[in-house]
Amino acid sequence: MMIFFDPANIDQRNSMIDGHPVVEAKVKAITNTIQGVYARVRESVWLGHPSICFDGPPRMGKTASASMVRFLLEQEFPKKYAIHISCDMSEDDTIVNTLVNATGLLPKYRESQSKLRNRLIKHLECEILARGGAHFVLILDELQSLTLAQFKVLQMIQNHFKLSEITLTSVGFAQPDIANRISAFRLAGEDAIVARFLSQRVRFQGCDSATWLNELLQDYDTTLIYPPESGCSYTNFFVPLAFASGFRLSNYASSIYAAVRQAVTDAAAARVPIPTEHLFRALQNLLIRASANDSTNFKIRVEDIKEAIDRSMMAEFVQSSSRPGASK
Amino acid sequence: MRSRREIQISILETRPWAPVHTSNMTAEQRDLFNRRMAAIDLYLNGDPVEIIADLTRIRPSELTRLIARCGGTASDGTVWGFRALIPGFRIKAYERTSVLKKTIPGTRSGYAGVLNQTLSKYPDLYDKLVNKILKTRAKDQPPGTVFEYKIAPKKLGKIFRDSLRELGATDAEWPFNTRYQGQRSISAFMKEIIHLNADQQVRVYGDSAARAHLSVGTGSEASLRFDEVYDAWEVDSHKIDAQFVVGVRNADSLLSYFTVKRINLLALVDRGSKAAIWFLIVYGPEVTASDVVRLITRSLGATLPAPTSNKLNMFIQGEAGYPSERFGELTHALPAVLMADNALCNLSAKVSTVLRRESGFALNYGPPGHFESRPNIERTFEGVTQAIFQRFPSTTGSSPTKGRARDAEKVAKTYKIESDIVEELAYHHFAQYNATPNEGLGFLTPLEFIQQKLRMDNGNFLVRRLLADKMEDKMTYKVKIACKVIYYQKKGMRPYITIDRVRYSNALLRESSWLAKETLTVLLDEEDMRVVEAYLPNGESLGHLMAAGKWAKTKHSRKTRQQINSLLADKIATIQEMQDPVEYYLNYLNKQLLAPEAGADKRDSKKTSSEFNRLKHEIKDDLHLSLAVGAGALDGEKIATEDISEPQPVASSTSDPIKSLMKKEMPDFRKLLSKG
DSSP states (O other), X not given: OOOOOOTTOHHHHHHHGGGOTTTTTOOOXXXXXXXXXXXXXXXXXXXXXSEEEEEOOXXXXXHHHHXXXXXXXXXXXXXXXXXXXXXXXXXXXXXXXXXXXXXXXXXXXXXXXXXXXXXXXXXXXXXXXXXXXXXXXEEEESGGGOOHHHHHXXXXXXXXXXXXXXXXXEEEEEOTTHHHHHHHHHHTTOXXXXXXXXXXXXXXXXXXXXXXXXXXXXXXHTTOBSSTTSOOBHHHHHOHHHHHTTXXXXXXXXXXXXXXXXXXXXXHTSXXXXXXXXXXXXXXXXXHHHHHTXXXXXXXXXXXXXXXXXXXXXXXXXXXHHSTTOOO | OOOHHHHHHXXXXXXXXXXXXXXXXXXXXXXXXXXXXXXXXXXXXXXXXXXXXXXXXXXXXXXXXXXXXXXXBOTTSSBOGGGGGSTTOOSSOOOOOSOOOOOOTTOOSSOTXXXXXXXXXXXXXXXXXXXXXXXXXXXXXXXXXXXXXXXXHHHHHHHXXXXXXXXXXXXXXXXXXXXXXXXXXXXXXXXXXXXXXXXXXXXXXXXXXXXXXXXXXXXXXXXXXXXXXXXXXXXXXXXXXXXXXXXXXXXXXXXXXXXXXXXXXEEEEXXXXXXXXXXXXXXXXXXXXXXXXXXXXXXXXXXXXXXXXXXXXXXXXXXXXXXXHHXXXXXXXXXSEEEOOSOHHHHSHIIIIIIHHHHTOEEEOOSTTOGGGSHHHHHHHHXXXXXXXXXXXXXXXXXXXXXXXXXXXXXXXXXXXXXXXXXXXXHHHHHHHTTSOBGGXXXXXXXXXXXXXXXXXXXXXXXXBOOHHHHHHHHTOOEEEEEEOEEETTTTEEEEEEETTEEEEOHHHHHOGGGTTOEEEEEEETTEEEEEEEEOTTSOEEEEEEEXXXXXXXXXXXXXXXXXXXXXXXXXXXXXXXXXXXXXXXXXXXXXXXXXXXXXXHHXXXXXXXXXXXXXXXXXXXXXXXXXXXXXXXXXXXXXOOOXXXXXXXXXXXXXXXXXXXXXXXXXXXXXXXXX
C-alpha cells in the first residue's frame, strides 16, 4: 500500500523522523563491499564449497555484511537454509548451544552435549529438507574466537551432513587475528581444520574509493526509501526543498571521500582503512544537520562535512585502534 | 782508582749511547751539552785531559764527574749515557745529608728531603709503606693476606707515624715536631709510588676496563688474527640501562606493559669486516644460553627475521643492510671461530657443546674479563647505545652521575615504548652501521669490504656453510624439559601439564587419566609456545599439546610469557593496596551490633549477630584468601603474547572483481532488499 508522505510537511516529517533508519543507524544499504562479499559467497554456495572466510579490521561493517549475506541468500536461494551466528561466545558456551539458540530449538533439562548435538543435527536436517534443498549455509561472525575444539564440532556436523548428502558451507567473518589461529592450527598439525574452514580467505575491504561512496550516496538519493513504500528517498526526506531543486548527496561523494580519507590518514599517521560504521555515522550527522538548513539553494559546505566527520568520532576510533596496544 | 784504560773499556762496553735531541735547549744549554759530549769523546780518543780542558773548557775534575754520571745505571736498567750530560739533569733523587735543625713549629722551610732521609734510615719502613700502597705482600705476611681496597693517604700517614713510634722516634723528631705531622710528604710519596708503578696500580685500583686495557698497547702482536670475512664472529651482550616501560602484545592483541630497567642487546659482529651479522633484544636483566642459540640460529636462516612491524615508517635505503641479505653467497654461512666472552650463557652446554657441534665452529672464549679481545663488538655496542638508547627521554645515562634524564621513570611511564619499536630501532641502526665508512677498513663500509673480499681472486672465496639438511634442525631448535602430568580426579579436572603457568593438553592426554603424576618429556620451541610436543617416558609420542585458552591463539615466545608472569607481582601489590570490602562489611556489622538502637529490634540484632559470626568464621577459615587470589588462577591471570601474525596467503579482497562461474546473473539487490 502506497503511503502518502509529503516531506515538505514539516510536522509529518518530525513525527516520523525518530523511526528513520538514518536516525536509528539501521541503514540497510547494498554497498560495493557487500556486493563483493555476496558475489563470492553465492559462488561458493552455488559450487558447494566447504567454506569461505572474510577478514578485516573492526568497525568495517562485517556483522552488517553477514546479516545482509544471510538475507540475500534466502532471497536468491530459497531452498538453501542459512543461519547467522556470532562465535564470540562465553567460555562455558559451545557452538552447539549457540546454534541451538539461533535455530530456536529448546534445550532439555540436563541434556548432554552429545544428545543436544544430535538433536540439533536432526533439526537442521528437517529445516533443510523442509525447504526442498540439501544445502546448509552457516554464517559465522567473529570467527577468530572459535577454538580448536569448536572447529572440531563443526567438522563433525559437516561430516554428519555429508552422510545425509547435505552440503555445509561455512561463511566466516573474522578479524585479522584469524591469521594467528591458522598458524597455531598448522603448528598443531590440524591441517584438516584449516583446509576445511579457513583455506579460502578474502580480505574484507570497506570504503576504498570515491566511487564506492558515490554508489552508496546514489542509493541515499534514490533507492533507499523511508517511510516504506512512500517513494521518498533518504535525501528527499531530510532536505525536501533542496532535493526538489536538484540537490543530490551523491554530487558530494568526492569531497566527502576526500575529507574522510584526510581525517583518517591524519588520525592514524598512515593510510589505514576507513571505518565503515563511522562513515555511516558521519552521513547521519550530515543529513540531520542539513535538515535544519533546508532551502532551495542549499549546499553542503566543506566545514559541514568536516564537522560531521568530527562528530562521528571517526578520528578518535582510528587513533585508538592504531595506537600501540589497540586491538587489530 | 781505576786506570784510564779501564775507564775507556767500561765506557766503550756500554756504547753506543742513545742520542739526545738538543733543538729544544737554550743556546747556553746546547753549548754546555755539546762541550760535555766532546770532552767525553776526546777522553775516549785518548787525548790528554789538559788538551780536553783547553778545547772544551771542561776541567779534569768535572770530566771525571761526568764520566761517572754517564756510566751509571738508570732505574730502567740502561746506562745513563749522554742523558747524564744534559744540563740540570738529575740522575739521582735529592738526598738530604744535613741533620734536621730545630725549627720553630709551623715554619715551612728546612724540611727538604726529610722523608727520604727518614726512610733511608728505616729501610723496612719504606717497604712497608710501598706494600700498603701497591697491596703487595710483605715477606713475613702469609699468602692470601687481605688488603684494604684502596688505602687513603691519611691512613698511610697514620701507619707511617705509628711505625716511627714503634721504631723509637721521639716528639722532637720529624714528623712529630711539625704541624701536619708529615702528612703532606706522605701524600706526595704515595702519588710518586703510584706513578712509578703504573701497571701494578691499575691492577690494584683500576676497574675491570682499566685492568683489561693493561694488556693492550704493549706492542706485541695478537697471536690469533682473523682478517678474512667470516673468519670469526664476535658475540657479546651489552646491557642498556634506562627506564623502559615496554609493551608486549598479549593474547587479546592488546599491550601488556612491564617496567624494565635493563635491556640486553645481543649481537654478532664479523671480526674481519666489522659488519653486524644480526642482533637480538632481550628484555630482562640477564641473557640466557637460549638467547645466544636463538641469535646464532636466526642469523643462519635464509632470510633474517626482520621486524614484521614498521611503526617508525622507516625503510632500508641505499647500501644499508645485513651481509647475508646483501650477498647471496653468505646465506647459511658460518664463521670458523665464534668469539664469545666467559659469560655463563656462553659457557653453558647449549652453546659450548650442542651448538658448537651442530654448527661446526671453534669457540674462543678469550681470557676472562678481557673484552678487548673482541674490540669490534664492544665498539658497535658503544655506537648503538649512544645512537639510540642514551637519546631516549628516559635514559639513565652512562653512569649514575652522567647523562641521567630527569624523572627518567616518570618519562618512561608517559612515553611507553613498544617492543616492536625497540626492535625496529636496533634493526635500522645496525643496517645503517653496515653501510657506514669505517676508518679501520680504509674508509670502506663493512659491506663494501665484504663485497671486495668476495670478488677477490676471481671470486674464489670459499664460504663455510651449514649443510642444507642440517639447516632445518637448526632453525627449529627445541628445548627439552620434563613435565609432570597433573590430574585432579576429585575436582573433575582432566589431565594436563603446566609450563610457565599455562596448562597444556590434547584430546589424548585429557582421556589418559592413568598418566597422572607421570613425567613427560616435552620439546618446546621457545619462540612459539602455543604448541609443544610431548613424549611418554618410553619415548612414545603423545602428540602435540596445545596451550589452554588465549595462549593458544597468538604466537608468543617463552620469554614473553615469563615477562608477563612477572607482572603477577604487580597484581599482588595492587590487591594489597586495595581496601578489603569484607573487612569493611565486618566493621559495618560490628557498628550495628554496638549501636544503642540495635536493641530496638531484637530480631534484626540477632540476624546481624549471626551474620557477623558466620563471616568471622569464614574469614578465619580462609585467611589465605588474598594470597590465593594473588597466586592467580590460570584463567584469570594477566596474560600477554607477542603479536607475530604469520603472513597468510590471502586470495583477494572484496573490492577485486570476481570472475564468476555462475551463468546466472547477480540478482538485483535493491529489488531483493525491497522484497525483504
